[in-house]
Each structure stands twice: as structure tokens, then as C-alpha cells.
Amino acid sequence: MSQGWSRSDRKEADRLMRRRKLEEKTRRQQIRQALQKAGGDRSLAEKALITAWPCLVNSEEVRSARRDAVRKKMEERVEPMEEIRAKVEMLVEAVRMAKYLVVYTGAGVSTAASIPDYRGPNGVWTLLKKGQAVSAGELSDANPTITHMALAKMHAEGLVQHIVSQNCDGLHLRSGLSRTALSELHGNMYIEVCTDCGHEIVRLFDVTEKTGLRRHITGRMCPTCSSQLRDTIVHFGEKGALEQPLNWAGALRAARRADTILCLGSSLKVLKKYPSLWGMERVRGKRAKLYIVNLQWTPKDGAAVLKVSARCDDIMIMLMKQLGLEIPPYNRGQDQIFHLATPLRPDELHSHSRRLLKQPSHDVSGQREEDRRSQSKNSTRTLRSETKAKSEKLEVESRRNEREGGVYSSLITQRTLDPGWFDVPLWGRQV
Incomplete structure (x- = not known):
């Protein structure tokens, strides 16, 4: 920016720059929405926008591909x-x-x-x-x-x-x-x-x-x-x-x-x-x-x-x-x-409010029963999750068989899991 500009000139230049950035942001949003539609579903204005701004269209397509790649990496997949x-x-x-x-x-x-x-x-x-x-x-x-x-x-x-x-x-x-x-x-x-x-x-x-x-x-x-x-x-x-x-x-x-x-x-x-x-x-x-x-x-x-x-x-x-x-x-x-x-x-004794680990029972038979219940609880949770996943997989497979002759993907997203599986606290630690 020229040092000879007056204060009002600089303010006007800043205003125009902010306006251009806002217009570009709005235009990108419009292009992004247009690209999400099939070609035949786009309005004349959307088609004209895509034709008029090929650089922005290319940039948004690259961004979209990157977002899709990130989402794919986040998917949980269980192999056959x-x-x-x-x-x-x-x-x-x-x-x-x-x-x-x-x-x-x-x-x-x-x-x-x-x-x-x-x-x-x-x-x-x-x-x-x-x-x-x-x-x-x-x-x-x-x-x-x-x-x-x-x-x-x-x-x-x-x-x-x-x-x-x-x-x-x-x-x-x-x-x-x-x-x-x-x-x-x-x-x-x-x-x-x-x-x-x-x-x-x-x-x-x-x-x-x-x-x-x-x-x-x-x-x-x-x-x-x-x-x-x-x-x-x-x-x-x-x-x-x-x-x-x-x-x-x-x-x-x-x-x-x-x-x-x-x-x-x-x-x-x-x-x-x-x-x-x-x-x-x-x-x-x-x-x-x-x-x-x-x-x-x-x-x-x-x-x-x-x-x-x-x-x-x-x-x-x-x-x-x-x-x-x-x-x-x-x-x-x-x-x-x-x-x-x-x-x-x-x-x-009053320096914390967290629950203590449950002390082991001195009664051997009682302890074995407690351990058995603990193992059973984990096994039941796993079985419930697997049963739900299998039933949903079978339902999806059945629908796809009707439409596509039996083509079936082994990709499983978290929606097929028991939603309570990870329903536990945030405790702010690293992974």
C-alpha cells in the first residue's frame, strides 16, 4: 500500500479488500453447493457460475476430494x-x-x-x-x-x-x-x-x-x-x-x-x-x-x-x-x-471425589463369581454389538442383492456398532 495515501484512502482500500474476500467466500459456497448437485439438477445461474469461475471450481473440487479422503480414513473397516x-x-x-x-x-x-x-x-x-x-x-x-x-x-x-x-x-x-x-x-x-x-x-x-x-x-x-x-x-x-x-x-x-x-x-x-x-x-x-x-x-x-x-x-x-x-x-x-x-x-480423605476401585472380595467363591460377572458383562457387550452389526449387515446385503445382484461391501461404519459402546467420559489424554 502506498505511503502517500491518506487515512481515508487506506480505510477505503481495506473496506474494498474485506468486501472482495467476503464475495469470494460467498462465491465458493455457491460453487460448492452447485458441485454437490448432479449436472441436470443445476439451475441456469449455477451452470453460469461454474462456467465463469473455472479456477474456483477446480480449487473446490480438490478440497472436496481431500475431505472425502479424510472421511474415508476415519471409517472403521472390518475385513471379511x-x-x-x-x-x-x-x-x-x-x-x-x-x-x-x-x-x-x-x-x-x-x-x-x-x-x-x-x-x-x-x-x-x-x-x-x-x-x-x-x-x-x-x-x-x-x-x-x-x-x-x-x-x-x-x-x-x-x-x-x-x-x-x-x-x-x-x-x-x-x-x-x-x-x-x-x-x-x-x-x-x-x-x-x-x-x-x-x-x-x-x-x-x-x-x-x-x-x-x-x-x-x-x-x-x-x-x-x-x-x-x-x-x-x-x-x-x-x-x-x-x-x-x-x-x-x-x-x-x-x-x-x-x-x-x-x-x-x-x-x-x-x-x-x-x-x-x-x-x-x-x-x-x-x-x-x-x-x-x-x-x-x-x-x-x-x-x-x-x-x-x-x-x-x-x-x-x-x-x-x-x-x-x-x-x-x-x-x-x-x-x-x-x-x-x-x-x-x-x-x-476429602482431597478427591472420584470413585475408588472396588476392593477384591476375601471370599474366593464370591470373587470368582464377581470375576465371572465382569467377564460376562464384557462378553455380553461384545456379543450385543456383533449381533446388531451382523443383523444390519444382513439387511443391507439383502437390499443390495435385490438392487445389484448381490454386490456387497465389507466396509462398516460406526453406525452399525452399538451406540453405547464408546459412551464414556472425556478425560483429556493423548492417543
Whole structure:
């Protein structure tokens, strides 16, 4: 803009610029609406608009293609059972042949415990972007899933050497997995740490009630040195510096030694940003072989030896059966969190309002019945979801058979799932 212009000239130029931007925005909206219609349904004015502005039309077509590609990546796809069985056989062989198997887990391993994922159709971030509310609930109601228990068993049998988790729900710890074999990169909702002496304290409730992004003080004091305690959660935009429970040292050692990496239930959009976890310092031919189990597209699909589009629990059931291993049921009486937990001091009893984890029953028969009910609840939820999905698939197939002679797609969107499956709270953690 010329320095010789008067103030009124500059104001008029700014007004004209704003007007042009508004006109272009309106024109783009009109073109976008016109392009959404079939050619024969467009009005004369819409046809003239498309003819008069070819550059804007091309730009909107490119934008539309990008939006469609993003939506397609967000779709949850379950492959046909025949393909899944064939891929599980390949996965079984990979597990047996692996000399050092590391497992990376994401929110998808916990969805069967009614803990939501983040980028699924009904995930936390997806709902927030749509302006929809995320219902509140108690994470203390969640128990380790089939996948958690299967991984703990595989570690005990020497088939899995280390697990790197993005989850903060503490379910890997509660499954009985050794803490030395676990890296919780984004923290653990049951653990708080002293800001001075580093003393680590396990609780039987979610310690993050008063914390948030760059606000980590929990309001309780260290029983060793009386300094303030902080949570261990790593939020988006933060860098985790705590030694435990993040255990980055263990994760990096495992990544360097790994010849096979199995990713379960993770979009990998966060983990891909950690090149040290993928052996990028190695030449391409000597990097760990990558296997992925996830319902959605991941940015690592192209690098994977095998990608299975299925639910983690379903795959782990088939995998363990072919490995000849029994998946142990979750037993609250053997949950190590109850042995690790430090009770609150009398003056701290009112420092939180979160529900405590239900204590294990001392009655063995009662405990077995409680565990049986817990497993039955998870199984019933899974069965209900699968039954609904199958019935809707059959209905869709029937309609398509009538119209198209039986052509049937295996793509499944979240609408075919039990809508209550992910109906759980937002607790602001990474994925």
C-alpha cells in the first residue's frame, strides 16, 4: 500500500479488500453447493457460475476430494472373516519367529472396557470436533480386557518382551504385567509422583481430578518429604520428563532390540512422531517388521508387513488359540494395584471425589463369581454389538442383492456398532 495515501484512502482500500474476500467466500459456497448437485439438477445461474469461475471450481473440487479422503480414513473397516483368518495365521507365524517382540498399544485395546478411543467415529476428539458432548462416567468401573490379559500371558510365556502403551487407564498394570516390561508413555491415571524426591505413589482412584494441561499438582503431599505431588499425565503439547511410569528408557531399549513390532488399536498418529520407536536409525532392510491391527487407516500402513482391519479382542482370541495359550480371566484378587496402592492419610480423605476401585472380595467363591460377572458383562457387550452389526449387515446385503445382484461391501461404519459402546467420559489424554 502506498505511503502517500491518506487515512481515508487506506480505510477505503481495506473496506474494498474485506468486501472482495467476503464475495469470494460467498462465491465458493455457491460453487460448492452447485458441485454437490448432479449436472441436470443445476439451475441456469449455477451452470453460469461454474462456467465463469473455472479456477474456483477446480480449487473446490480438490478440497472436496481431500475431505472425502479424510472421511474415508476415519471409517472403521472390518475385513471379511476369511481374510482375517488368513492374516491371523500369518501373525501367529510372525509371533513364533520373533526373537524380540515389542507391542505398541492404543485406545483400541481398551474400548471393550467401555473406555473410548479418540479418533474413531464416536471417539472423544471426533465428537468434540462435531460440537457434541462426551458423556461422563467412571473409569474405575473398567477392568482389563481380553487383549490386556492375553498380552500379559504372552509376556509371561516369553513371547512378548515389552509393551509400549499410549493409554493412561492403568489397565496394563492391572492385568498383571510386570512394570519393568511396560512403558506408559502418556502416564497413568492412578499414579502421582513427588515433585521433589520423585517418590512414586499408586492410588485406587483417578488422581487427575484437579489437573489439566500444564497444571499437574494434585493437592496432596508426599508421605516421604511432604513436598507437593503431581500427576503423571502427558497432555497434547507437553513433553513427558518423568522416569516412571513413562519408562522411556525401557521403551527405547526395546525399540533398539526389536525385530518385530505389533501395533494394536492405535491410530499411530502420535507414535509416528517418535522416530526412535521405529528404528529409523537403521537401514531400511534391518528395521523391525511391522504388524498392525486397527479398524482405521494408520500412517504406518504402507510400511507394515501385515495390516488387519478388525477388533483387537477378536484377533487376540484367535491368535492365542492358535498359539495354544489360554487367556486368563481378570481376577480382582490378583490385581497388583491393590498391593501397590498407598492409602490416603486422614487429612487427605476429602482431597478427591472420584470413585475408588472396588476392593477384591476375601471370599474366593464370591470373587470368582464377581470375576465371572465382569467377564460376562464384557462378553455380553461384545456379543450385543456383533449381533446388531451382523443383523444390519444382513439387511443391507439383502437390499443390495435385490438392487445389484448381490454386490456387497465389507466396509462398516460406526453406525452399525452399538451406540453405547464408546459412551464414556472425556478425560483429556493423548492417543
